[in-house]
Amino acid sequence: MVQVPQGVVVTGEVDGRGQEILTDEALEFVAQLQRRFGLRRDELLARRSERRAEVARTGRLDFLPETKEIRSEPAWRVALAPRDLVDRRVEITGPTERKMTINALNSGAQVWLADLEDANTPHWANVVGGQVNLADAVRRTVSFSSEDGREYRLREDARLATIVVRPRGWHLDERHVTVDGKPIVGALLDFGLYFFHNAKELLSRGSGPYFYLPKLESHLEARLWAQVFAFAEEKLGIDRGKVRATVLIETIPAAFEMEEILYELRHYASGLNAGRWDYLFSVIKYFRDAGASFVLPDRNAVTMTAPFMRAYTELLVRTCHKRGAFAMGGMAAFIPSRRDPAINETALAKVRADKEREAGDGFDGSWVAHPDLVPLCEEVFSARLGSHQNQLSRLREEVSVTADELLDISATPGEVTEAGLRNNVAVALRYLASWLGGGGAVAIFNLMEDAATAEISRSQIWQWIRNKTKLDTGDVVEADLVRRIVEEEVAGIRRELGEEAFAASRFTQARELFERVALADDYEAFLTLPAYELID
Numbered sequence: 001m002v003q004v005p006q007g008v009v010v011t012g013e014v015d016g017r018g019q020e021i022l023t024d025e026a027l028e029f030v031a032q033l034q035r036r037f038g039l040r041r042d043e044l045l046a047r048r049s050e051r052r053a054e055v056a057r058t059g060r061l062d063f064l065p066e067t068k069e070i071r072s073e074p075a076w077r078v079a080l081a082p083r084d085l086v087d088r089r090v091e092i093t094g095p096t097e098r099k100m101t102i103n104a105l106n107s108g109a110q111v112w113l114a115d116l117e118d119a120n121t122p123h124w125a126n127v128v129g130g131q132v133n134l135a136d137a138v139r140r141t142v143s144f145s146s147e148d149g150r151e152y153r154l155r156e157d158a159r160l161a162t163i164v165v166r167p168r169g170w171h172l173d174e175r176h177v178t179v180d181g182k183p184i185v186g187a188l189l190d191f192g193l194y195f196f197h198n199a200k201e202l203l204s205r206g207s208g209p210y211f212y213l214p215k216l217e218s219h220l221e222a223r224l225w226a227q228v229f230a231f232a233e234e235k236l237g238i239d240r241g242k243v244r245a246t247v248l249i250e251t252i253p254a255a256f257e258m259e260e261i262l263y264e265l266r267h268y269a270s271g272l273n274a275g276r277w278d279y280l281f282s283v284i285k286y287f288r289d290a291g292a293s294f295v296l297p298d299r300n301a302v303t304m305t306a307p308f309m310r311a312y313t314e315l316l317v318r319t320c321h322k323r324g325a326f327a328m329g330g331m332a333a334f335i336p337s338r339r340d341p342a343i344n345e346t347a348l349a350k351v352r353a354d355k356e357r358e359a360g361d362g363f364d365g366s367w368v369a370h371p372d373l374v375p376l377c378e379e380v381f382s383a384r385l386g387s388h389q390n391q392l393s394r395l396r397e398e399v400s401v402t403a404d405e406l407l408d409i410s411a412t413p414g415e416v417t418e419a420g421l422r423n424n425v426a427v428a429l430r431y432l433a434s435w436l437g438g439g440g441a442v443a444i445f446n447l448m449e450d451a452a453t454a455e456i457s458r459s460q461i462w463q464w465i466r467n468k469t470k471l472d473t474g475d476v477v478e479a480d481l482v483r484r485i486v487e488e489e490v491a492g493i494r495r496e497l498g499e500e501a502f503a504a505s506r507f508t509q510a511r512e513l514f515e516r517v518a519l520a521d522d523y524e525a526f527l528t529l530p531a532y533e534l535i536d
Contacts, residue, residue, distance in 0.1 A: 012176030030192035096130030169215035219260035250275025271326030298420025329366030
């Protein structure tokens with residue numbers, strides 16, 4: 001345990017280059033953030049629970065009457081984008097692991113979403129190591145030598161991706177750093193350390209401190225981020241408005257407050273992103289006890305053309321361009337196989353169709369999870385953009401989306417199948433075992449999965465059980481059936497790995513955790529909360 005500035009205690013090990021990050025000055029800065037904003041964060045989390053309870057009672061969400069003037073006022077716009085965020089046609093996502101850092105910066109994408117959230121297990125070593133890698137990336141000194149002797153360096157023959165950091169969501173704490181006896185808010189630690197060490201350096205290089213903000217549920221949560229940004233800029237003597245933030249609209253309540261979220265962040269906002277997987281998770285979570293009309297079919301059957309998803313993305317593009325903000329499309333999670341051309345051909349055709357739909361709808365760019373998908377996404381958006389860098393001029397004034405359309409879950413085509421149930425179990429088990437072991441971005445069945453995958457999987461199962469949902473086989477989803485499938489999947493993984501490797505894995509813990517969050521009577525708001533207690 002390390003006692004640093006007064007009231008701040010670091011219980012995680014600090015050695016090597018971690019000492020460059022966890023300096024007394026940096027810790028004093030994040031402690032100021034915690035003392036000034038931590039209590040308000042707590043109040044907003046309590047407000048989430050109150051709002052969810054009201055939705056459980058009414059089965060309804062709607063646009064806020066008290067903020068109607070913000071939506072109806074035509075004049076306001078978000079701040080103009082800095083030069084290196086004007087063109088965002090391809091954004092690659094990934095954790096701040098050192099090799100990934102280099103590959104992402106070299107990928108040819110315009111932006112790298114440097115992920116300290118869903119693609120990163122918050123092991124203390126990852127939390128600190130990610131900050132080291134980011135500091136090196138900002139200064140262009142990052143390099144890596146793999147065990148097989150390969151050397152990774154930043155390219156000098158082309159532009160590197162602009163760094164946009166995603167801190168943890170408001171709901172997560174960091175127990176390895178306490179301020180006045182309480183764990184610090186994880187988002188404030190992630191933001192604070194990156195901003196303290198890199199904001200001035202980024203500005204001196206013609207860039208700036210740019211962020212993706214995850215899992216917001218209201219404009220009041222966006223307001224808190226705006227207050228954090230203003231305070232941080234003032235403390236470090238940085239001109240107001242140098243921060244830029246893109247908000248992931250990945251919760252169903254946030255979908256009803258898109259304009260208000262942009263308004264609260266208008267001095268800092270750069271855009272909104274259609275965080276499709278977490279959005280599905282949020283829809284299930286929010287309406288998990290609202291009856292059969294809110295039960296979705298198999299996860300893989302819910303596409304972006306489902307009526308409620310179509311309404312969500314159309315509203316997002318319309319809202320962004322109305323206010324001068326960028327509309328960013330969703331993730332292409334496919335991982336190209338160098339051994340199976342047939343899989344590639346089918347999957348890449350789907351990726352292309354998805355990106356063509358986004359470009360045609362007016363999105364300014366989109367996400368990919370693998371460097372090999374950068375050229376495809378670049379090609380699709382470049383064909384649509386022509387000589388332009390974005391589609392801000394496409395105002396989509398014909399779009400008008402109602403609350404009923406955002407909530408039209410029952411019109412989603414597809415069914416609940418035994419194969420879908422089994423896939424939910426299999427993917428969740430494999431993801432959780434990797435997450436517990438320190439890997440937050442995991443390749444499973446040719447897809448790059450993050451925490452949202454496991455959240456959807458376990459939430460669907462929880463909801464199916466409560467609604468006694470019938471499968472295509474005629475069986476009803478119930479706890480005993482899920483346990484049997486879990487047993488079969490674990491047995492298959494054991495055979496696949498062999499006894500020695502299985503014994504060394506985290507699958508036993510993953511199974512216990514999965515059954516806890518999928519089968520318990522009480523629904524756990526985020527599985528990463530109990531999962532966090534199982535890691536170092």
